Amino acid sequence: QKEVEQNSGPLSVPEGAIASLNCTYSDRVSQSFFWYRQYSGKSPELIMSIYSNGDKEDGRFTAQLNKASQYVSLLIRDSQPSDSATYLCAVNAGGTSYGKLTFGQGTILTVHP
Amino acid sequence: DTEVTQTPKHLVMGMTNKKSLKCEQHMGHRAMYWYKQKAKKPPELMFVYSYEKLSINESVPSRFSPECPNSSLLNLHLHALQPEDSALYLCASSQRAGQDYGYTFGSGTRLTVV
Numbered sequence: 100q101k102e103v104e105q106n107s108g109p110l111s112v113p114e115g116a117i118a119s120l121n122c123t124y125s126d127r128v129s130q131s132f133f134w135y136r137q138y139s140g141k142s143p144e145l146i147m148s149i150y151s152n153g154d155k156e157d158g159r160f161t162a163q164l165n166k167a168s169q170y171v172s173l174l175i176r177d178s179q180p181s182d183s184a185t186y187l188c189a190v191n192a193g194g195t196s197y198g199k200l201t202f203g204q205g206t207i208l209t210v211h212p
Numbered sequence: 213d214t215e216v217t218q219t220p221k222h223l224v225m226g227m228t229n230k231k232s233l234k235c236e237q238h239m240g241h242r243a244m245y246w247y248k249q250k251a252k253k254p255p256e257l258m259f260v261y262s263y264e265k266l267s268i269n270e271s272v273p274s275r276f277s278p279e280c281p282n283s284s285l286l287n288l289h290l291h292a293l294q295p296e297d298s299a300l301y302l303c304a305s306s307q308r309a310g311q312d313y314g315y316t317f318g319s320g321t322r323l324t325v326v
């Protein structure tokens with residue numbers, strides 16, 4: 100089982116719709132969760148972090164965390180063509196891997212006009 | 213200054229060459245990282261430096277040699293690389309090497325080994 104799993108997509112949504120991206124993780128001691136956006140040929144950009152169960156909103160982005168289900172998601176409201184990118188879920192492990200950020204495979208999102 | 217600066221942006225090197233990648237940040241971050249990313253794959257951790265000391269080495273071959281001369285600089289020395297080492301090399305930094313900190317990535321060095 101992979102440590103961090105995402106649907107690779109591609110996920111295609113029309114402009115103005117809600118895009119929903121999902122991620123599961125295997126290590127129950129994980130405490131910190133991040134979403135990165137990566138445009139083709141560019142480096143990852145941090146867009147959301149979440150540490151507690153529940154929802155966290157920042158502009159058009161909402162991150163949701165459910166530690167009991169080991170599940171984290173990202174909702175993008177009013178999706179725009181400029182949101183088209185690969186979205187990487189990342190988990191920061193504890194214990195001996197303190198400081199190690201493990202990424203999922205990424206979900207390719209396409210927002211079409 | 214909220215950036216991580218990597219140089220060079222592109223590098224082509226032969227298998228017998230020695231080259232170095234450089235990473236610099238002036239955000240006062242005390243943790244710095246090297247990641248390797250192949251096309252259509254997620255970044256994979258290579259090294260973690262915490263307070264200028266190597267804290268994690270993900271069993272990286274010795275042809276990759278990291279160095280952290282001070283809290284703002286991180287180098288990756290390359291020697292006798294193989295074509296399969298061609299990838300995007302990403303440097304990142306965070307306030308501390310802990311669970312609560314997201315990374316800031318540099319723009320990367322695209323390395324081609326010929």
